[in-house]
Amino acid sequence: MKKRCLQSGSGRALLLMCPGWIKLFLLFIMALSIESLHANEPAPGFVNVWLPLQVSGKVMSDEGNDLAGVNILEKGTSNGVVTDSSGAFTITVKDEKAVLVFSAVGFVTQEVVVKDNSAKSIVLVREQSNMDEVVIVGFGKQKRSDMVGSVTSINAEEFKKNPSSNLTTALAGRVAGIIAYQRSGEPGQDNADFFIRGVTTFGYKVDPLILIDNMEVTTTQLARLTPDDIASFSIMKDATATAVYGARGANGVILVTTKQGREGKAVLSLRAENSISTPTTNVELADPVTFMKQYNEAVYTRTPLGQLNPNTVLYSDEKIMNTELGVNPYVYPANDWRKMMFKDYAMNQRMNMNISGGGGVAQYFVSGTFNKDNGVLKADQRNNFNNNIDLKSYSLRSNVNIKVNKTTGLVVRLSGNFDDYTGPIYGGAAMYERVVRSNPVLFPAYFPQDEQTQYIKHIMYGNFGNGDYRNPYADMTRGFRDYSTSTMAAQLELKHDFSYLTEGLSFEAMMNTNRYAYFDMLRSYNPFYYTLNGYDKFTDTYGISNLNPATATEYLSYEPGDKVVNSTFYMQSMLNYKRTFNEKHGLSGLVVFMMREYLNANASDLQLSLPFRNLGVSGRGTYSYDNKYFLEFNFGYNGSERFHKSKRFGFFPSAGMAWTVSNEKFFEPIKDVVTSLRLRATYGYVGNDAIGSPQDRFFFFPMLT
Template sequence: MRIILMLMVSLLLSTQVSAKRISGLWNPTQRIITGTVYDESGLGLPGVTVKIEGSQRGAVTNSDGKYTIQSNNDSEILVFSFIGYLSQKITVGEKKVIDVKLLPDPKKELEEVAVVAFGVQKKESVIGSITTVKPGDLKIPSSNLTTSLAGRVAGMIAYQRSGEPGRDNADFFIRGITTFGNNTKPLILIDAIELSTTDLARLQPDDIATFSIMKDATATALYGARGANGVILVTTKQGVAGKAKISFRAESSASTSTSDVKFADPVTYMKLANEAISTRDPLGTLLYTDEKIANTLAGKNPLVYPANDWRKLLFKDYAINQRYNLSVSGGGTVARYFVSGAYNKDNGVLKVDNKNNFNNNIDLKSYTLRSNVNIDLTKSTELIVRLSGNFDDYNGPLEGGEEMYRRVVRSNPVLFPAYYPADDQNRFVKHIMFGNYGKDNAYLNPYVDLVRGYKDESRSQMLAQFEVKQGLDAILKGLSVRSMVNLTRTASFGYRRGYDPFYYQLAGYDSITDKYQISKINENGTEYLGFEQGGKDLRSTFDTQSMLNYNAAFGAKHSVSGLLVFITRESLNANAGDLQQSLPFRNLGLSGRATYAFDRRYFAEFNFGYNGSERFSQSKRYGFFPSAGMAWSVSNERFFEPLKKVITNLRFRYTYGLVGNDQIGDERDRFFYLSNVDLNNNDRGARFGRDLDEFRPGVQIRRYANNEITWEVSKKQNIAMELSLFGKANLILEYYTENRDKILMDRSAIPSNVGLSAVPKANLGKAKGNGIDLSLDMQHSWNKDMWISVRGNMTYAKSKFVAFEEPNYPEFYRSRIGQSIRQEYGYIAERLFIDDNDALNSPKQEFVGKYGGGDIKYLDVNGDGKVNEADKVPIGSPTVPEIIYGFGFSFSYKKFDISAFAQGSSNQSFWIDQGATSPFNNQTQLLKAYADSHWSEDNRNIYAIWPRLSPTLNANNNNQSTWFMRNGAFLRLKQVELGYTFSKKFLERIRVSNFRLYASGTNLFILSKFKMWDAEMSGNGLGYPIQKVFNLGLNITFN
């Protein structure tokens, strides 16, 4: 680091000396004009042509958007032009620094600049596979940015499994999953700093300048050891020279569940609970008497004959949420700024008992602050200071919102009421008298778990980033250096406050007078809130980046660029659990890029990453990961001129390269080349002495040293075609292949009689993936008052095992080789047994427990006359969808606009959790779907949804099989928005530059063959539902 700083100082000094020498040669009437050209988001625009009007003198902006040009007099006019943007003319006057902001040309908006690794490039020169998302498309009424990704990005597989505030992060993978190693998540970079999924979730769409997905080796190679799973690259807005611009956005929304699991009514529950006993044991004692069933049906005293709708008791119909965002940007010729703040408040749908004086509902408050300041220290030196922080305060029930929904499923609706109200007998009782049953109050009362306390969790993160850009045109035109340091601090803590409940049960009842008595079950309850310390965590990360960049054009047709980057990263965890975790986590890397373009027709690029990882032995510590690519812009060829009116752009791209991954194995196995020996293992200890009263712990080897463990390597290949028709329809089609090698896995083939106490690991695994990314967008404008745009994309990502150490199965179908990485195995369920004779005359099913008529009949795949592990086969589609797609439109007429977007998923299977939904087992509720369709003596439906009822979990029916497998495909109307923008005349009267009102809805409806719950939740349908949101908002700008 000291060497880098010395280099920076020497470069700054040499630049100043060179500038003074050169300035002495100029004619006094001449002047050097410098400046920066920005796009609408405040990012520097590379490749902008800057000319003196009426002369041949000109310049081109570098990778940071900076330029230098000679002016001969004050009256000369600078012309700034760039494809896809409105040209701008500025008179030189007495100015020496002229910064310009170019705005997109609405008639030619082609998104001509793309953000790439460690910089930006003209879109026409980009060879790697990069998908860019407009920040406006990420603005949905949610405090979680990740919930907006599904179906909007070609090449990304994304889905959401929960709707609980603060716990609703979407899962997402770039081009699917092509490894069965420990880490499958993409690298997330926000302003070039590696951050987590939660950090991305808390990022405000109003703060985003660019959002890019980097998919192939050429796009990700510069990230070396971390880019194998793809990269999400986000940059935040910067200030643009000009008077202050103030933007304010406010939203208020109501959220409700998209779908709720439906339960059978209490009377049906009792009748079928009795049936579950009698159908399995005709002599068994029935749980519910005819009197209890009849009185419950008649609606008699609900404290004696309870009929609890636990869901209604615990949850509200909707929650109200708010979101506010304020930003200020502007600046002068020396300094520019962008400052923003946001506040989001998300509430859960859990009810609060007014008998308590605290809030047990989910209440998530999120605060975000950001300050980006650019300062021109000299004509060639720029300092960028980025400060940001996000803070979460979470309040919720002790068990969490997700668990509360699950506890409703596990709660008997007729055994006891939620609580008994105070009466004359108990008028001096100060606590809530919760219902339960039996001496040990062993039954679940979900209402107790909701209201008996709450937990608070706080998380804060602060980043401080300092970056210096130094132009070195005085040494070599187009040469520049950049150095950046960043410090990230993340802290979290929590605590729990709650009381121990008092439980009561029915002690007597007089049906004539309708009087009842209750008795206390337990004496160990409390009437005060106790305290329990929660988890604490503190992490600190220090990043450095140093870059040398070169851009040049030779003649009218040749252009080259080069980039060299050195990065380091060090992390410390204050809550280290052992010696290994207490040591700093360190990574370093050297990366480079070289590009060449000829006549805007032929493009070539070479990238490399040379990375070091602490996790491997010295002989394996460093990895070299190169990539190369080329592109051909056919539409820029002379022979293509006759077709240009129809085919305005035709371009082909090809890339191939290697990307590494050191995020393998468990984090606890940090240093694979060192053994891990536990010298105080009680399980391996021994007792001795006359009375065996002496004990000494034993020794256990938890990991054997392995100097051969090394990088997981991904070989990526990408072929792409870009096509534009009439300048209105744009199609991008990409086909890719990926081969993963050296995947870390356990050595399962080593026999147990070798005597090893820990399972060795080795880089033996191999996997393969391939797929297609497709995106299409079209625009049409009838006149200045009416236009429409239509867009769509599709991602198909398939994977399979190529090498996997596993037992040598006699049955070929049990092997994972050739199967999808997320493929599930199980039994093929043919049907339900018609009766006991049918079961006796079928292949024996070798499972624990009895089975007979109405239970699941499995296929004897290998034909050996019995059903066991040897009959498990690959069933269904993978658990991660192979196809994700989305499509939508935006339409504007005068001051009104409307947009809609739909998202879909396909080629995915999931399983209903038959154990968690098994009715009556441990007092579990009865799902209405099971009540309506189950096998019984009176209805021997061999294709009913649920087999023969049972009061306990039936082992035969609890196997993973096709019986409880469901198709996870769905199509969802993700968002609809209607807006109105006020006219300029009205805005001038109220001194506002822009004012827009809008109403929107999210997750409005879903089309799916599966009806029991929201299909996107897959097997997590018993948890906190995904939310349907109705939203009102306004956006106002002062300038």
């Protein structure tokens, strides 16, 4: 009976029972196994030492652009770096088996093993397609593919291309349906007027409702917002998008969210710009000689005997000829007021610095901005002050996110805008108006000092007659105006996730307050006006006499101006539900309660001193099926103190539906040609409670005393 080699027992017993050639084969296999097990173990008496490895490379987007600020982290460690402005990086890892994690906002996170040598050139792909992009809407977020209402978003990077420090000037031409125009380029007065789908209501407020982080702000606060602080910029146009704002959404809504911190090492960003501003066009004005000839012609045309009318002063042929020949410019003045008062260009500066980062419990985003805008007015060096426009704007912002526990989070937002302005008494636009309307040949802007007037310490401004004519140069250089504004805002948000009760349920509460203060002052002197008093054409000498010695001054007087203080308080609470069933049925809804109070601290009358108040409840419900069919219903039930108690509240509903045709199977053959096709229809009501004027807002009272 032969013994079998394969049977139960220890390895040693098997070897004893097997034939000789099998014993040799098994011993060889066992030796290889033992060598493999011990190949990576350090020799006895030695310590295994990891040799560091330095890795360098560059990160780019799938569009071929260098990506700055990309987080690069060695997986499983806290070792990390950030790419520089050109997308380059250098990191030291423990060995070639290390895994690097590349992450950036808006891009798909990518992991790369160092030994594969692929870390030297990284291409990050954008995280979402256009239809999957998340868009900020009223009191929430929606995927672009799920939206029924008309909402347009602008990429914040586009605003950085704007050469102005005023954000409102960047809206024109960027969004369909927005009408925007700028009435003035004067610093401090250069806010653009803009309307969404035209002027759709009446009253003293026809511009859109502007919200920054759900806090209502003024157009100037939007203008002072720097593009570096913007995370999203949405414009809500139709009733379905704005109905949740009820009595305040008739003119459309602009909703801006600011950046927040994210977990990781601190990332510092700095942007500094210098720009040159010049007038786009100027009004063509007649030269002084043409002015006098046309004036005489106008007089003769209207009154042929005008030369005999003692109340009509005609320009003599001698004055016209001597002015044309350039004879003594103080006797025969030919003033180019615009060239005399305005420069060709102005230099402006803008700077922003922000830092963001944080850990697992708290993340932060802190930003500071400084803008300096200068005017194109000239200053007279004989004055000890500068009357040119100088606007300095400072902005501070701090957003801190705190994770209290797994289900609760807090957001604290603080922001401040501060303006310091110096400029001419009457403003830059008024100076240009004086240039256009002032006579260029009656008198010079000022008379120079000579031997007889060398001890005079003031500027001898020119004038005519009794000194009642307007001298635009004197109006510009006789003093200056200062104003200062400050706007402080504080906001606290509480978010709690109730998914432990039912999936998709959450609650949010938010309150904020806004404080605004303004004051201005004037410092000026009364100009000394002089007129021509005799001229000797043979010696080319002239005399002058003072027209107002009793009223003119050589010192700056002080005149206090307006003082404005107001405050706004806002509070809202929201219950939100969002869930998908069976991967096809999407259901969401929210209910919002809100209240707002605006108070003017230094009102001029009783009506303006009473608080402006709004109270309301809003809601939204949406349903989608298989990313093809969408239904949405919105409503706002809002009240205002402006109306009688029987008509104080109004109901503003809206509804809409959409069909994404391109997601149907029958559409697939032409999807390469038409990538996306969507049909939608909406209908609804929105309102405006800012009718009439603030001074007469209580229409239901015949008189309020």
